[in-house]
Amino acid sequence: MGDSYNYFLIIITVVATVMCFLANIYVLIHFQHPSDRNQAWIPKLVVVFGLSIAQISVLMLPLDVANQAACSQDIVRSACNFTLPMEELWYTVYMIMFIMIICVIPITMFxxxxxxxxxxxxxxxxxxxxxxxxxxxxxxTIGIAYGVAGYVDYPVEAVTAGMVPIGTNLRGMSSCWDVGTVASSPVLGGYKCDATIGEVDEETWSVRSTFPVYVIACVSVAGWALLMVFAGVGVVTLPMDLILSFVNRPKTIITKSEYISKATAIHTRASELQERSKTLMRQERDGARTRKWKRNLLELNQDLALLEDEEQDLSEVYPQGDEPDAMWAFTVMNYFLKLVLGILATVVSLCWVLHIILYMLVDPPVSPFLNDLFIALDAAFSLFGTGSFALFCFYLICCVMSGNARLGLSFLLFTAYPMKPNGTMMSSFLFNVGLICLCSISVIQFCADAFDVYANETDIQQIYGVQINHLRGLSALYTHNVFVIIFLIIAGLSLIWVLVTCGRPPKKKQRLEDFDY
Known part of the structure; x- marks a missing residue:
């Protein structure tokens, strides 16, 4: 039998889960706004748990690959006792994230x-x-759709065995040929036939999908709608923002008089924003929530975010405290770190785009590309391939957050919820956690399809490649790579936009009179 349990994999799983929770506690402490300290405990628990479950779901993809290695290749899959029941774990994690997205996070946020x-x-x-x-x-919506179109349509080919009824005239059949008179074969009458007789018929088998699979598919489509837009923008802006942050870094510390002048200007603009917020509150109480009111609210949120950025920039160029020189040294090191991360992000973005073009869009694929890279790294040391695989998956989540911030601040399409160290309110945390949970489902599907050679025969491949990709009404979106093509189009438009604007941030409004009330 295939009793090939890898107990070390179980230990790694437990350790990685604990580390995710500890890391997210640190993220919460590092990013939370001072006004939220020692309060809002329930939202904080939701944030830590939501971030952890999203990270665990992405890490489960390389875990699924490692779980397949519990049995050697000469053991039949049905006879193998795998280390972890990955299929049950996938369904459990997905249902938890669905409840988090649709119920827990909205209730907490409201x-x-x-x-x-x-x-x-x-x-x-x-x-x-x-x-x-x-x-x-x-x-x-999901219930009606499941009742009407909740079927998996499997394309199959029907073939016929080589046995034919006695007395059948074999002359002219495409799979038979004349070999002359054969005395020992009076039935065949001098004809020899292939094992398959006749043309191959194509059929479709329709099987009712399970409800959890259909829920995963619907949530995945919603996640793809966000992923292709936000990640399409972020795959360009994330490395660009990191590199430009280094290019535009402060070169020296300003004097005290310059600090007072800039701080006074920030205070004046903060007073203007306060007056604008009071005006909007009065209009809301009077029931004047018009389209103009909503746009003014978005502009107010934009300017608040930009003002906070200016305050942070000012604190960097005029460090205060017991050791200002040490703070300035850390600031300089931080910008050099952003340069290194920006170069790494540029390489990862280029690799993603090349992999999509060479492997996913071209039929047949030109090259497995990153699949071969992960396999080669695994051959050198198993954690190298798994770590690189997880890096590419997590990078898409980072691109989603970068694209969300850029679109919200630049085009005022929605209220942006940027996350900033020591300046993130719990509403921003909850929004970004919901966004990450929703997009992580699509990221897993994207990576499972993009790296199907590396993730071959995994349980997630059975869920996505066998079931969801053949769901009635949704299969065309995946077979024709609709989401992936839109993702590349948005990435190309974002690149043009960044080159034209040179990556400049949104213009800062200076005067209260510039806004129409």
Missing amino acids: YYEADSELSFLGRVWSSIQWVLVTLLVVGL
Whole structure:
């Protein structure tokens, strides 16, 4: 039998899970706003758990690959006892993320942003009302779609064995040929036939998919809609922003008089933003939530984010505290680190684009490219291939967050929730956690398809490659690479946009009179 358990893999899994939770606790402490310290404990728990489950889901892909190595290649898959029940783990993690996205994170976010004048029960009930409406709409949509089109259509080929009824005239059959009179074969009458007789017929077998698989497919489509836009922008802007941050870094410390002058200007603009926010609050109380009001609110959020950036820049060029020289040294080292990360991000972005073109869009593929790289790294040392594989998957999540911030700040398409060290409110945390959870589902599918040679015969391949990619009504999106093509188009447009604007950030508004109320 195939009892080939790898107990070391179980230990690695437990250690990696604990490390994810500890790392996300540090991320929460490092990024949280000072006003949220020692309060908002429930949102903090949701943030840590949401980030951890999203990271674990991405790490499960290389774990699935390693789990296949528990049995040698000469053992039949059905006779192998794998180290971990990956299929059950995949379904469990996906259902948890679905509940987090559709229920837990929205309730927490609505509760956190509810009117502070409401009581605890009032804020909870207000949050539940919003989420109940969302659940009703999503539940009806997925339920009706599952009832109508919740089938997996498998294309199959029907063949016929070489045996034919006695007395059949074999003359003219494409799979038979005349070999002369054969005395020992009176039935065949001098004809010899292939094992397959007749033309191969193509058929379609329709099987009802399981409901969890259909839920995963629907959530994956929603995640793809965000992934192809945000990651398409972020795959260009992420390395560009890191490199430009180094290019535009402060070269020296400013004097005290310059600091006072710049701090006074920031204070003046902060007062203007405060007046604008009061005006918007009065208009909201009067029921004037028009389209112009919403646009002014987006512009206010944009300017608040930019003002916080200016304040951070000012604190860098005029370090204060007990050891200002040491703080300046850390600032310089931080910008050089961004340069290194920017170069690495540029290489990873180029590798992703080349891999998509050479392996996913060309039929037949020109080269397995990154698949061969991961296999070669695994041959040298198993953690090299697994680590590189995880790096490419996590990089897409980073691109999503970069694209979200760029689109929100530059085009005012939505309220941007940027994450900044010591300046991230819990609403921003919760929004980005929901975004990461939703996009991580599509990232896993994207990586499973892009690296199917490396991830061959894994359980996630059975979920995506065998079932979801053949779901009725959705299969065309994957077989024709619709999402991937749109991703490349958006990446190309983003590159043109960055080259034209030279990566400049959004223009800063200076005067209150510039805004139309």
